[in-house]
Amino acid sequence: MNRSVRKYFSIFLLPTFLAFILGFVIPFITGLYLSFCKFTTVRDAKFIGLSNYIKMFSDNTFLHSLWYTSLFTVFAVVTINVIAFSIALLLTRNIKGTNIFRTVFFMPNLIGGIVLGYIWQLIFNGILLYFDKTLTFSASYGFFGLLILLNWQQIGYMMIIYIAGISNIPPDVIEAAKIDGATNFQILKKVTIPMVMPSVTISVFLTLTNSFKLFDQNLALTAGEPSGKSEMLALNIYNTFYGRAGFEGVGQAKAVIFFIIVALVALLQLYFTRRKEVQA
Template sequence: MNTKNAKTLPLIFMVVGALLTIYALILDFMKSTGELRGYILILGVILLILGIFKIPNKKHTKIVNMVFLFPMIFTFAVTVIIPFILGIVYSFTDWNGIQVTKFVGLSNYITMFKQSDYVYSFVITVIYTVINMILVNVVGFALALVCSSKIKGTSFFRSAYFLPNLIGGLVLGYVWQFIFNKVFTTVFAGSVSMLTNANLALLAILIVNTWQYAGYIMLIYLTGLQTVPKDVLEAAGVDGASAITTLFKIKMPMIANTFTVCIFLTLVNSFKQFDLNLAITNGAPSRIMGADIIQSTELLALNIYNTAIRKNNYALGQTKAVVFFIILAVVSLTQVAISKKKEVEL
């Protein structure tokens, strides 16, 4: 077989094999009866594999790579890209979760911003995000400093601090709901659960999230601290630099990129908080705001869920989700840009 045929034949096998495979899948999707589609699928797969392994030289490696990447790209498109595009389209319709009957333009967006519960959820989500971002990073960095010190048992402490992060948010939320409602009120007789107080319920979620997530952030900070050259620290010690000076003048500037990563992770995690919010309070307790009764701890993600699933308003819920994505993207990109600028200054 000459060189030209050696290059062409595998490509023909691949194309025919791919077409036969797709045709067999279409027949299966259309509920076609008979054994024909099975034989077509087997033949298509065989030709596709033969074509891949018969490619003679490196010029065709891109084709081979694309063939192997196709399942991943196809899955990503079907599960992420296409639903995202459809979600944007549905936000301009009266979609009921099954079908679209008419195009409503910006009506859903106008309705969304007129809802006092949505505005309230947005405000408390921002407050929650700022406080939680500070708490988790401060606690996580403090734990990293402890675990990077020369005290005994640091391996145990690392495992113990990280352990809460291995528990699922919903499970952890229900466990802590029991602790707040039953354990604390029993131990401290006569006390009222934080979860029944509209002013303290959000604090309970902050406490649990910090307890769960600080250990994960600690590991990232710990990795950053271990990259600081020991000779630099030894030189600082010889020059008489105190532990505080070494921390603020040497360690922190040298792990500025670690701060960027941790702040980004906690920012995104806080803004899209859902599982703990659902399990611990489910938005309760209620609060009177003007003429409306709203849920005092209903963060944005839970508000979107309740709008679509519980109130059966899928179009409005999708509209809120689109705006939620835009806000999260803008805030995240802004935070990363500012942090990168600070890294350069440090």
């Protein structure tokens, strides 16, 4: 059995491999190449070397967006994971109606980002109306608005991952801890959290990359106003690509840098949280 699989594995892999080449490798390499070109459409690219990467810093919007996005990511990762984990703890305690609560918390995740953005824009502006302000009054309004929105959307999803992790903890480990006289807090700290580290890894990874790559919510909620100060990286790249004639290559160069940053941060995070994972 094993031997025949080993012999035929290349054939079984072929369709996926082809799809991977067509859907990822080729576009990726094209994109990389385009970042060194001047072009209007992807078909008339002209190689110009590194000048796109230099032009990228000609206005400081890119650095501002990078800084703003990083700050946002830190806030989002911490709040989403802490809240999602707390809710998961609550909903694994055999409370009545657990399933209903789980469904309710998960629901926001089913709504698309752009719709969510507009819904929350209405809500926020409705509240700010009492103070004669709107979301675009300052960049920090946009920041916290986006944070609330993303929390609302992602907590349910991360909660499900944590619930799966928590329910997988063998009861005998907890029981043993109890017999040894551990308090609830000690059980949480010494048993539950180390045992759900695989869930933490995946949840932190998802929230990290999602908040770094946030686009549609940003576009719908503030569209970068006021004066591009609430513009996150993905939106900045989009605006560069379409905002001026001749800046398509610069947008592409920003996208390459963006990819490198996201990949680096995500790999570092995986490396560090993986090390904390334990086997029962």
